[in-house]
Amino acid sequence: MPTDEREANELLARLAKALGHPARVAIMRLLVRREGCVCGEIVDELPFAQSTVSQHLKQLKEAGLIRGEVDGPRVCYCVEPGAVALLRALVEGL
Amino acid sequence: MPTDEREANELLARLAKALGHPARVAIMRLLVRREGCVCGEIVDELPFAQSTVSQHLKQLKEAGLIRGEVDGPRVCYCVEPGAVALLRALVEGL
DNA sequence: CCCATTCATCGTAAATCGCCGATGAACGAA
DNA sequence: TTCGTTCATCGGCGATTTACGATGAATGGG
Numbered sequence: 399m400p401t402d403e404r405e406a407n408e409l410l411a412r413l414a415k416a417l418g419h420p421a422r423v424a425i426m427r428l429l430v431r432r433e434g435c436v437c438g439e440i441v442d443e444l445p446f447a448q449s450t451v452s453q454h455l456k457q458l459k460e461a462g463l464i465r466g467e468v469d470g471p472r473v474c475y476c477v478e479p480g481a482v483a484l485l486r487a488l489v490e491g492l
Numbered sequence: 493m494p495t496d497e498r499e500a501n502e503l504l505a506r507l508a509k510a511l512g513h514p515a516r517v518a519i520m521r522l523l524v525r526r527e528g529c530v531c532g533e534i535v536d537e538l539p540f541a542q543s544t545v546s547q548h549l550k551q552l553k554e555a556g557l558i559r560g561e562v563d564g565p566r567v568c569y570c571v572e573p574g575a576v577a578l579l580r581a582l583v584e585g586l
Numbered sequence: 587c588c589c590a591t592t593c594a595t596c597g598t599a600a601a602t603c604g605c606c607g608a609t610g611a612a613c614g615a616a
Numbered sequence: 617t618t619c620g621t622t623c624a625t626c627g628g629c630g631a632t633t634t635a636c637g638a639t640g641a642a643t644g645g646g
Contacts, residue, residue: 407517415512419604423501423508430586438622450605452624457603471613471622482586489583492524492576513634532592544635546594551633565592565643 399487410488413481416461421446422454429464430482435474493581504582507575510555515540516548519569523558524576529568 400406417423421444428443429436441451455475458464463485466475494500511517515538522537523530535545549569552558557579560569 403521404514407514407521411512411514411517414508414510414517416508418505418509418512420498420501420505421604423505426586427497427501441623446604447606448623449607449625453604456624468612468623471620473623485586486580486583489580492520492579515634535593540634541636542593543595543637547634550594562593562642565590567593 399484399491406488406491410485412461413463413485413488416458416463417485419454421451422458425451425454425458426463426477426482429475429477435467435469435476437469437472437474440475493578493585500582500585504579504586506555507557507579507582510552510557511579513548515545516552519545519548519552520557520571520576523569523571529561529563529570531563531566531568534569 400409417426424444425440428440438448440455441448444451446454455464455466459466459475462478463481464475465478466473494503511520518538519534522534532542534549535542538545540548549558549560553560553569556572557575558569559572560567
């Protein structure tokens with residue numbers, strides 16, 4: 399949790415921006431629900447091409463919301479520990 | 493609070509997208525803090541041109557986060573009642 | 587009735603987004 | 617080594633965002 403307000407604004411903005419698309423919210427919900435890792439099943443759950451889903455995952459990863467670990471030929475994604483809590487705290491601190 | 497998950501996703505995405513810029517987070521914080529209405533003072537608080545701030549305000553308004561009431565030659569903005577609570581609930585429900 | 591103030595909107599330019607198909611890289615299996 | 621699978625990345629397209637200055641509409645003061 400940043401003490402500086404400017405930092406808090408930028409951090410919250412970064413997280414919020416990452417959630418600023420229904421598909422990415424759906425991905426987050428999916429990963430929280432299974433609270434473990436998932437892979438290309440995410441693609442099956444969404445009505446988008448594989449490359450599109452991959453880009454959404456990239457955005458969530460770059461925002462620090464999720465993490466992807468290589469597991470053989472596939473990649474398992476899971477929620478970055480503490481990320482949701484941080485988001486909640488930032489929204490709470492509005 | 494929507495019961496349908498798709499609706500919840502779209503709503504959260506809409507709110508999050510509106511918060512997806514540091515300036516807009518700063519505006520929200522400003523309005524929450526004064527928990528009343530403010531006008532062009534917002535412009536003075538931000539390092540942007542008046543027209544730019546006006547656009548940010550428009551986005552927040554369209555997302556349902558703030559409201560603007562005309563008061564003579566100026567416009568007073570305030571947080572839409574319940575909007576922050578709704579946002580918190582949606583983030584909580586992740 | 588003017589004029590200044592306040593704010594929204596328009597027009598514009600650069601950057602980013604969102605989507606796709608195609609390609610590339612990494613890995614396991616045969 | 618040669619496939620097939622899985623996923624990331626590239627290239628491209630139209631749409632959207634972000635920023636600005638300029639203009640326009642509404643209001644109140646003189």
